[in-house]
Amino acid sequence: MRRRMPLGDFLVAYLDKIGVRRLFGIPGDLALKLFFALGKQHNLEIITLSHEPGVGFAADGYARATGKIGVVCVTYGAGGHNMVNPVAGSFSERVPLLIFSGGPGEEERKLGTLIHHQAREIESQHRIYQEVTCASRVLTDPRRAAGELHEVVRAVWAEQRPGYVEIHRDMVDREIEVPEEIIEWDGHLHFHESDARKVEEAAREAAAMFNAASKPVLIAGIEIHRYKVSRELVELAEKMGVPVLTTVLGKGAFPMDHPLHMGVHVGPISPPPITERMDAADFVLNLGCLRTDMNFGNRPPRIIQDKTVWAVDRRVDIKYHTYTDVGVSHFVRALLRQDLKAHRERVHYADNLRSTPSRDGAAVGVAALLAVVNEFLATHRRYMVVAESGDMLFGGLDVRVPHEGTYLAQGFYASMGFAVPAAIGAQIGRGLRPLVLCGDGGFQMTGMEVAHSLAKGVSPIVIVVNNGGWQIFRPIAERSELLEIPSWPYAKLGEDWGGAGFVAHNLTELRTALAAAHARKTFSIIEARVAVDDLSPVTVKYIQAAASRSQAATPPNHRHRLSAPPSNVAEEKG
Ligand SMILES: Cc1ncc(C[n+]2csc(CCOP(=O)(O)OP(=O)(O)O)c2C)c(N)n1
């Protein structure tokens, strides 16, 4: 890095300094210079996919799986706008992405014509991204460009949210001034500081409540992942000896095979042992949990404030007061330093699957499919399960990944199209092989990105749950034909794209296909044929909860009837 250097060279040097080794993107004429400037650095691998949403989800999956910043480069307008949805998902689920977009140069802007790819004004794209990023800049001033990029990157890391940098094509070769402090900086990024006095006082107060309680429970959310305190959380839980639940979005924040892990808390639609234990709790310690409707099972949250400590978004709410400037990582570490009563509660893991395994030759039912996946994961432990929005987002909640593997899903933003490209990005970054649980609808959005697997050296196993359409809505749809989508030859596509393909009509075929896919080095697509009206146990409860909420606001003569839950579903208690 030099005091004066072309902006393109500075970007390369800067990314190297912060340890970026991979960048996801698709070029375009307004971003070509930028794209190739970044590509000049030989230790920066450029990963291209076919469609910007895939690129965005891949970078997001990379960031989730590695805990590093996912970097993206797209062209202006058509490319940039195509990527808004994945970035919005990263914003709402706290994933650190850095988006570089190209843009028209000064020459073109002087022409007085509209410029290709332009939507409204030249600035429109930046304005759109301002809504879905924590920091954004258009680098136009050679004296300030370096500092502005640095500011965006520091915000991305501190906030664990996307940042946006637009670089018009004539800026890439412009000499810029690099401040001495950036040249001398060691490249380490930091989370926000907390106020040490507030941290201590909040931890003391929470510990006193915990010590006075006889049935405490701990719930872990997404910030535990993002602020990298999973190890400390395990230590804290072991010191406390109490049941640990995770939220929907935070699934995986606590090891699913740990003896203290009780399962996923989805408000009142949790498995009955979990709702019962929550009802009995006289103290609930929420660490890093976002207050989302998904986390509460689409029912109004029932939070008894005098029994609750809630740490999220750099604040700790205790009973009816709040400590600001307390980050969850500092709070967890401070809790660990307190004298804590050691409980010795025996915890039983609870899910929504029936314990009796289905007969081998039986048709693939969704609950049985999930049980077969669990069986597979118990013996093939180094897998990263990636669940797609749709029935599999809820089905995935009943999947139990051993601690050697991991779990990724958009548990709140819930965009279809996430799973396959996110799995590709995640495997590139983390090395673990993905097992993707995906509906046919979700697969038809971005599943074709799996065709890049061979070239990118990745090997996901994609289970396409083919129920003939967007069937998660079937229980509440008045016209089910509106949910239908064409059937694709999923297994054949897998073969034609250089991987393997399997069709499973029953559980024996599903088990065989999983074993064969595992034995292969390439990617596989396993099409699991499922009845149109078969859904995972959690989906049935969730859709009913959502429907009864919307029906409460609908005049009685306009209410539609819910179909009865499929017979393989465990009835909700109470
Ligand atoms: C990008 C996007 N568009 C639309 C939706 C709304 N949506 C949620 S689930 C779903 C259907 C999912 O169908 P499929 O992937 O086949 O899963 P299934 O529920 O049938 O198993 C739709 C359309 C969404 N979540 N994301």
Ligand SMILES: [Mg+2]
């Ligand atoms: Mg479907």
